[in-house]
Amino acid sequence: MVASVRKIFFRWICGSYFKIERFNTVIILQTYKIIIMGLSSNILWHQTKKKGLEDILKSRTFKFSYSQEKVPVADYEIAFPMISFCDLPFSEFANYMGKYGGYSIGLSHNWGKKNHFNPVWYCYANSIVESNLFSILRNANPVQEQYVLKLAEIIAYVKPVEGELNVKGHKYSNYRFMDEREVRLVPPFQYLKNENFQYMLSKKEYIEYKKQHNEMSLLPIGIKFEWNDIKYIVVQNEANIVEFKNLLHKLGCTNENISIFYQQQIKEDFIGIEHDQEQNRNFVPVDIENIIV
Structure with missing residues (x-):
């Protein structure tokens, strides 16, 4: 009788774990799938207030809005027009949820790509990349207007890795913007100029614009x-x-697959946080015999 020979080989191929066993002439192949959790999802989230969400649904449009951000290398604030989303899975959504208005709408990643949205370019303050970009813009020849506009468009996608944030009465001195994984769209500046919209507002102009609107x-x-x-x-x-x-029914929405959740539901049921609530101190024990039927 020929002795059985057993050999076990482990190979790492295409993210799968293979175990090969040989018993005489029989080969058994077992596959162990390695699951790696991603840092992004197939959903782009836009957060707003209640009226903002209602207006978005009624018009089926995300409108551009001026967003004011600090420019570290220049130590002043600029407002660019943009539409912003974040690319976060539910597991990371709790920290972001409610920070910018309390209501969120999630659209498919493909919709964002089709409409030319792009992840922002996170830079550390005074980094070589950021410093060079603003240096080129400051020294650009004003006569080459088209060149200046294109360069300004690129800078509109630059965002600090971290910095000060004031939102909903809370002040964060060193908020990590990069954790939001923002995806944004900035309209072409030449188009804005042709349509008599300002493609860039100073802090004073931004305050005045809001007063007028x-x-x-x-x-x-x-x-x-x-x-x-x-x-x-x-x-x-x-x-x-x-x-x-x-x-949605009143607006004639034809998509019956839209899932609507509330914030606490996501935290407790999906992410598994904030479900350990303190027991009600006025709890009255129930006489079990009186409820048995």
Whole structure:
């Protein structure tokens, strides 16, 4: 009798783990799949206030708005027009959720790519990349207007890795913007100029613009979407779910696969946080014999 020979080989091929066993002439192949959690998702999230979400759904449009950001190398603030999303999976969404308005709408990643959205370019303050970009812009020949506009468009996608953030009455001295994984779209500056829109506002101009537009920074131009592009809607509380379902029905929404969740539901059921609530101290024990039928 020929002795059995057993050989075990482990190979790492294309992210899978293979175990090969040989018993005489029989070869058994078992596959162990290695699952690696990604840092992004197939959803782009846009956060806004309740009225903002209602207006987005009613118009099926994301409007550009001036967003003011500090420029570290120049130590002043500039407002560029943009539409911003974040690329975060549910597991990372809790820290971001509610920070910029309390209501969120999630669209497909493909919609963002189709409409030329792009991840922002995170730079450390006074880094060589950031310093060189602003140096080129400052020294550009004003006569070469088209060149200057294109360069300014690129700079509009630059964002600090970290910095000061004031939002909803909270002040963060060293907020890590990079953790938001922002994806944004800036309209072509030549188009804005042709349509008599300002492509860049100083801090003073930004404040004045908001005064003239009821404290809003929106522009009357934006990017359209279809009902089927929407994947998720996140609202503040459970009562809002029925409210927004009724709104979608009233607007003639044809996408029955939109999932609507409220914030605490995501934290407790999906992420697994904030579900350990303190027991009610007024709890009255129930007589089990009186409820058995």
